[in-house]
Amino acid sequence: MADMASMLDVSVWRGADEGRFVSYPVPRRENQTVLDVVTYVQRRLDATLAYRFSCRVGMCGSCAMTVNGVARWTCRTHVGRVAKDGRLRIAPLRNMPVIKDLSVDMAGFFAKAARAKGAFRPTADRTADFAVIAPDSPRRRRADAAIECIGCGVCYASCDVVTWNPDYLGPAALNRAWTLVNDERDGGNRERLAAVAGDAGCHACHSHQSCMERCPKHLNPTESIAGLKRATVLAALTGKL
Amino acid sequence: MSARAETLLWLAQRISAMVLAVVVAVHIGTIIYAVQGGLSAQEIIGRVQGNTGWLAFYGVFVAAVAVHGPIGLRTILREMTPVPARLIDVAAAAFAVLLAWTGWQAAYGLYGFGGA
Amino acid sequence: MRPFRLAGGSRDHPAYWAFAVHRLSGLLLVLFLPAHFYVLSRAIQGAAALDAVLAWTEGPLVKAAEVGLILLLAAHLTGGLRLLAVEFLPWRDWQKTLIAVTAGVSLLIGLGFLINVA
Numbered sequence: 001m002a003d004m005a006s007m008l009d010v011s012v013w014r015g016a017d018e019g020r021f022v023s024y025p026v027p028r029r030e031n032q033t034v035l036d037v038v039t040y041v042q043r044r045l046d047a048t049l050a051y052r053f054s055c056r057v058g059m060c061g062s063c064a065m066t067v068n069g070v071a072r073w074t075c076r077t078h079v080g081r082v083a084k085d086g087r088l089r090i091a092p093l094r095n096m097p098v099i100k101d102l103s104v105d106m107a108g109f110f111a112k113a114a115r116a117k118g119a120f121r122p123t124a125d126r127t128a129d130f131a132v133i134a135p136d137s138p139r140r141r142r143a144d145a146a147i148e149c150i151g152c153g154v155c156y157a158s159c160d161v162v163t164w165n166p167d168y169l170g171p172a173a174l175n176r177a178w179t180l181v182n183d184e185r186d187g188g189n190r191e192r193l194a195a196v197a198g199d200a201g202c203h204a205c206h207s208h209q210s211c212m213e214r215c216p217k218h219l220n221p222t223e224s225i226a227g228l229k230r231a232t233v234l235a236a237l238t239g240k241l
Numbered sequence: 242m243s244a245r246a247e248t249l250l251w252l253a254q255r256i257s258a259m260v261l262a263v264v265v266a267v268h269i270g271t272i273i274y275a276v277q278g279g280l281s282a283q284e285i286i287g288r289v290q291g292n293t294g295w296l297a298f299y300g301v302f303v304a305a306v307a308v309h310g311p312i313g314l315r316t317i318l319r320e321m322t323p324v325p326a327r328l329i330d331v332a333a334a335a336f337a338v339l340l341a342w343t344g345w346q347a348a349y350g351l352y353g354f355g356g357a
Numbered sequence: 358m359r360p361f362r363l364a365g366g367s368r369d370h371p372a373y374w375a376f377a378v379h380r381l382s383g384l385l386l387v388l389f390l391p392a393h394f395y396v397l398s399r400a401i402q403g404a405a406a407l408d409a410v411l412a413w414t415e416g417p418l419v420k421a422a423e424v425g426l427i428l429l430l431a432a433h434l435t436g437g438l439r440l441l442a443v444e445f446l447p448w449r450d451w452q453k454t455l456i457a458v459t460a461g462v463s464l465l466i467g468l469g470f471l472i473n474v475a
Contacts, residue, residue, distance in 0.1 A: 069366025094367070158367035164320040198244030199319075203251040206380075207443050209372035223448035229251065230445065236248040255444070258437050265434045269427065269466060276474045280414070282407035310387035317384060343394040350401035 008083060010037055012049065013091040016098045021089065022046075028086065034067050034074035037088060038102065051102035058216065061150030064157070065102050066091040071157040073216040093157035095170075109153050109170070116173035117195045120180060121188030131185045143182040146175050146224045148217045155211035155221055167200040171211035171221035174202055178224035181231055193228075193235045202228035242330070250312055257309035264302045289351045296352040303344030311337040371456045375436055382433040389426065424471055431466035435459035 006028045011021040024041045035053055042049040053063035058076040065074050067082055068089050079088065096104035124131070133140050155171040156162055162170050169177075177196045180186045196202050202225045211221040235241040242250075275284070289295045315333035318324055324332075400410040413419065439455045446452075 066366075069369075071367060160368065160373075161320075194244060198247035199242070201244065203247055206376055207372065207440055208368075208376050209443075210367050210370065213370045213372065214367065220448055222443065226444045226448075232244075232248050233252050236245050236252070241245045241248060255441065258441060262434060262438055262441070265430060269430060269434070269470075272427070273466075273469050273473050276470070280411050282404040282411060285407065286404065306390065310383075310390060313383050314387055317380065340390060340394070343391065343398065347394050347397035347401065350398065354401060 008037065008079065008086050008088055010041065010088045010090065012038070012041060012102070013098075014049070014101055016100060019098070019101075021091075028079070032079045034065070034072065034077045034079060034082065034088065034090065035063050037079060038065070038074065038090060049102070050100040059150060061152035064093055064152040064154045064216075066093060066157065071154040071214055073152055073154065076216060093153055095157050095159065095162045096153065104153075106153055109156055109172070110151070112169045112173040113151075113176055115195060116169045116177040116201070117188055117192035118173055118176040118180065119188075120183065121186050123185060123187035133184055139182040139184060142227065143179045146179045146219055146221075149175060149219060150217060152216065154214050154216060155219075158210040158214040160208055160210065161204050161206060165200065165204055168204045169196065169201055171205075171225065174205075174228055175211075175219065175221040175224040178227050181228065190235075190240055193232050194241055196228050197232040197236070197241055202232060205229070242326075253308050254312040257305040257312075260301065260305040261309055264298065264305065267298070268302070285351075286354050290354040291352065293352075296348060299348035299351070300345065303341060303348055307337045307341035307344060310340060371453070375439065375456045375459070378432055379436040379440070382429040382436070386426075386429055386433055420474065423474065424467060427470040428463060428467040431463040432459070435462050 008026045008028050010024045010026045012024060013019055014022045024045050026037050026040050026045075029036070035056065038049070038051050039053075042051065051063075051065070053075060054060040055062075056075045058073060061073070063074045064071060066072075067074065067077060068087075070082075071093055072082070074090075082088070090102065092098045092102050092104045096106060096109060099105050149172060151172060153172065155175075159168075159171055161168050174196055177192055180192060181189055198204075205222070205225045207222050207226070209222045212219070212223075215221065232241060275288075311333040314336060315329055318329045318332070319326060322329075396410060400407040414423065436459050439452070439459050442455060443452060
């Protein structure tokens with residue numbers, strides 16, 4: 001039996017949009033992640049706890065939750081870094097409807113990626129030769145800087161503009177659109193810029209930079225959105241919007 | 242409002258911001274310079290009366306602020322109040338006209354101080 | 358039962374504080390403007406009217422409010438320049454430092470006014 005000094009005081013959101021925090025004692029371990037803690041609660045203390053995870057190594061983007069008030073990928077978040085006083089308050093992500101406990105409905109989040117024309121629109125078919133793109137060309141570099149998104153929803157949950165304006169496409173969808181705006185092989189930019197312009201799009205962004213602050217992959221959606229603001233303005237001024 | 246109109250509003254606010262960055266800096270500099278030793282009517286009148294440079298300066302200042310302020314106010318109202326968007330657009334436009342009208346009147350009044 | 362939706366932690370970083378200052382200062386300044394123009398329109402009736410207004414501004418409360426206004430204006434100016442840099446220049450890490458610079462410059466401007474008006 002572990003003594004109290006080696007126990008964590010973990011409170012976990014139970015319910016849907018209405019619900020409450022329930023306290024669970026969880027043994028403190030070395031090299032323990034927040035996801036380990038949630039898994040312990042579900043396997044040892046209450047099997048009815050709903051949460052989502054898959055890869056456990058920071059690739060799939062399915063385990064994001066609100067940990068002590070901040071949206072984080074729980075599989076790569078060490079308890080020692082976020083629970084200095086041994087307390088953890090684990091809640092579902094903000095800005096998305098809660099299905100149950102720590103699982104949120106991300107359908108709207110992914111639908112916005114589609115609405116922002118986040119799908120690649122090819123200009124060549126399979127018989128064409130490889131597109132040759134210089135790795136150090138400016139557009140390739142801009143795409144590179146934004147491309148490692150794993151779709152975890154942390155930026156979306158951290159963004160106040162999403163809270164204030166539920167139609168707002170949000171940092172992840174706009175960041176995705178920006179990578180395609182810079183993809184020389186893509187032919188869908190006219191529709192894409194029209195889709196991301198305006199009040200539900202990039203111009204709603206106030207550069208709070210919470211997305212950049214919280215992105216576990218250290219991406220900078222604020223910069224991508226700023227790029228879209230400039231590109232859409234140029235399109236509007238040249239009659240392409 | 243259409244995405245194109247929203248985009249142009251955004252641009253108008255940024256361009257007016259760039260103009261304001263210059264005129265506000267001059268405004269603050271003038272204030273700090275002018276308050277030394279206290280303000281007097283004579284001093285202010287001496288500076289601005291009949292001076293087309295200052296008239297142009299304040300004319301541009303008022304134009305920029307009449308564009309910049311109402312767009313910002315519109316955004317705040319849309320994000321933080323339940324007022325219908327259409328009503329906010331009308332109120333913001335009316336506020337822009339009010340600022341431009343009263344501001345230009347004041348600028349012209351200073352130019353033609355005590356007559357003109 | 359407590360709503361878990363309170364943003365709390367997602368707002369706790371300098372760029373968000375900078376936003377809060379920018380929004381609040383912008384709102385107060387734009388609401389101040391009609392009053393500013395109204396007082397001006399009264400003052401330009403003649404030299405005596407202007408001197409009366411100027412005498413009114415000698416009161417300690419009005420002076421304090423003036424210092425506050427200068428601070429708001431300086432904060433909105435410097436914060437706005439920072440936002441223009443974020444939106445129109447490619448992101449560089451020095452832009453994080455800009456937030457501290459805007460705060461510092463704003464306070465210096467406020468101090469400059471305070472010293473000269475006193």
